[in-house]
Amino acid sequence: MTWTTGVGYSVIDFVSKTVPIFWGGDVRVDRGVALHYDRNVFHTRKVFAVDVGASGGLWRSGARGERFHTLSLYPLLRFTVLRTEPADLYIAYSLAGPTYISRSVIDDRNTGNRFTFQDFMGIGVFASRKRTLSAGVRINHYSNGNLVPRNAGVEIPITFSLGYAF
Numbered sequence: 001m002t003w004t005t006g007v008g009y010s011v012i013d014f015v016s017k018t019v020p021i022f023w024g025g026d027v028r029v030d031r032g033v034a035l036h037y038d039r040n041v042f043h044t045r046k047v048f049a050v051d052v053g054a055s056g057g058l059w060r061s062g063a064r065g066e067r068f069h070t071l072s073l074y075p076l077l078r079f080t081v082l083r084t085e086p087a088d089l090y091i092a093y094s095l096a097g098p099t100y101i102s103r104s105v106i107d108d109r110n111t112g113n114r115f116t117f118q119d120f121m122g123i124g125v126f127a128s129r130k131r132t133l134s135a136g137v138r139i140n141h142y143s144n145g146n147l148v149p150r151n152a153g154v155e156i157p158i159t160f161s162l163g164y165a166f
Contacts, residue, residue: 008158025153032059063107109152112144134163
């Protein structure tokens, strides 16, 4: 489960403008909640893993408080950068997850059509002896990838996540 409270746009600005490794957007979300389900499909012994996932999110835009929801499928690349006795630290990146977005105009900005893509990147930990507890932070972005002329893009600021692996 992830949630956001409208903080963290400076992180998105940094990784989309200063160090361009992610995307910004014209529509900013100030609050929301999302449920994610990830399933591992490949992993190396120590560093790299590929997951597939699905998510559903309920969001509220920052400028006009308009509510909308998203339903996504996505690939997830995870790199474990540090392994310790109590926890493993990882970075994650997901690109071009097909998404349904319930509104195509948010805060008077045309985001294209109802088909869009979800991208996110973050950092987190798997903790406990069997690595069943997870916690992390991430930033999200929704846009249609310029498939249609209108592409305002939606940015979700830093979200916090808690999870359980079974």
